[in-house]
Amino acid sequence: MTIFEEVKELVDVEAAARHYGVEVHRGNMALCPFHRERHPSCKLYADHYYCFGCQAHGDDIRLVQELLGLTPIEAVKQINSDFGLGLDVDKPPDMAAVNRRKQEIAERKAEQAKIERIYNILLRYYTLLDRYKIRFAPKTPDDEIDGRFVYALQNIGYAEYMLETFNRFDKEQQEEIKLEVDRIEREYKRILYEWGE
Numbered sequence: 369m370t371i372f373e374e375v376k377e378l379v380d381v382e383a384a385a386r387h388y389g390v391e392v393h394r395g396n397m398a399l400c401p402f403h404r405e406r407h408p409s410c411k412l413y414a415d416h417y418y419c420f421g422c423q424a425h426g427d428d429i430r431l432v433q434e435l436l437g438l439t440p441i442e443a444v445k446q447i448n449s450d451f452g453l454g455l456d457v458d459k460p461p462d463m464a465a466v467n468r469r470k471q472e473i474a475e476r477k478a479e480q481a482k483i484e485r486i487y488n489i490l491l492r493y494y495t496l497l498d499r500y501k502i503r504f505a506p507k508t509p510d511d512e513i514d515g516r517f518v519y520a521l522q523n524i525g526y527a528e529y530m531l532e533t534f535n536r537f538d539k540e541q542q543e544e545i546k547l548e549v550d551r552i553e554r555e556y557k558r559i560l561y562e563w564g565e
């Protein structure tokens with residue numbers, strides 16, 4: 369029996385999930401740690417898990433691996449140590465390396481969230497201007513020109529440019545235009561305030 373098989377034998381998926389902070393509900397349904405959800409859709413079986421939401425699946429070693437950012441052998445060592453299995457593994461996992469990897473994962477997620485937020489602001493700004501441009505366009509030559517129409521015409525090209533090019537920028541450039549996006553966000557809020565939406 370390999371050490372992997374021994375660990376799988378000794379620790380079931382549910383125990384591992386609970387131990388590493390997964391919230392397990394009735395019927396062994398868990399809140400999936402791999403995608404955001406409010407209702408549990410990750411089923412814990414004796415020897416494996418399967419998420420009906422994001423199709424994440426695997427055994428207890430895979431689970432611990434993914435949760436803690438470990439390699440398979442590190443996950444085995446981690447479980448061995450945390451559950452006091454007393455299996456003969458050469459040495460405990462390198463916690464410094466583990467923490468580094470966890471840190472990297474956290475940083476990647478934070479970076480992703482930041483980018484999504486920026487894109488969201490640009491998209492909302494552009495969408496609002498696009499709406500103004502159509503809805504407040506003068507219907508006849510005698511109509512008084514609506515301020516929203518003028519504003520939209522003046523700014524929509526820029527908004528569209530920012531939106532389209534944002535995804536092409538690399539990380540450093542995205543950091544640079546973040547200040548500009550902050551300005552756009554304030555501008556977006558100001559318009560909503562001024563024109564009462």
Ligand SMILES: [Zn+2]
Pocket residue numbers: 400401402403410419420421422423424
């Ligand atoms: Zn999932």
